[in-house]
Amino acid sequence: MKKLMWIAGICEEKTRERIVKLAEKYNEDLKLSSRFLIFPLHVSFKRSFYTEDFDSIKSGLKGLMNDQKTIDLGKSHPERVGDMIWICFEKEEEIKMLHRDIDLFLKERYGVMIDPFDEHYKAHMTLFRDDDEGKLDQMFERLDKEWIFDPIRIDTYFIGSKSDENEYFELKG
Numbered sequence: 001m002k003k004l005m006w007i008a009g010i011c012e013e014k015t016r017e018r019i020v021k022l023a024e025k026y027n028e029d030l031k032l033s034s035r036f037l038i039f040p041l042h043v044s045f046k047r048s049f050y051t052e053d054f055d056s057i058k059s060g061l062k063g064l065m066n067d068q069k070t071i072d073l074g075k076s077h078p079e080r081v082g083d084m085i086w087i088c089f090e091k092e093e094e095i096k097m098l099h100r101d102i103d104l105f106l107k108e109r110y111g112v113m114i115d116p117f118d119e120h121y122k123a124h125m126t127l128f129r130d131d132d133e134g135k136l137d138q139m140f141e142r143l144d145k146e147w148i149f150d151p152i153r154i155d156t157y158f159i160g161s162k163s164d165e166n167e168y169f170e171l172k173g
Contacts, residue, residue: 008042009154078143086124095123
């Protein structure tokens with residue numbers, strides 16, 4: 001049976017709580033979908049993909065990710081990208097290198113193809129996605145005006161699987 005799989009990094013808990021609190025505050029009247037705020041705020045390291053070899057890939061990724069240290073992403077800022085609002089980072093080179101290493105590892109060892117999303121990868125955390133351009137514009141203006149955060153650091157790595165009821169397999173924490 002095929003399972004949807006992904007691998008990502010989560011920023012420090014204190015930072016996640018501040019981001020979610022600010023986003024929820026500004027979303028009270030806009031009522032944008034808050035699904036990304038409920039889902040652990042994360043930076044994806046690979047576009048999600050389907051596999052019948054979940055356990056083997058999970059084990060291989062654990063080995064690959066074992067030596068990962070905390071990654072400092074530097075200062076962050078909100079960015080409006082199409083129908084989404086993202087958090088983007090001052091220093092994304094480490095994430096791009098890790099993303100490339102994961103892509104190549106999965107392709108060479110398990111035959112997981114590199115998706116066009118991965119070819120044009122930009123490290124980010126998604127806050128909101130909506131079809132209502134006006135509401136997204138308002139949210140972006142609110143966040144952009146008040147966005148002051150210390151550098152963001154990724155300190156936990158995880159693998160997710162949708163078919164396991166969104167179960168997360170923590171790799172480091």
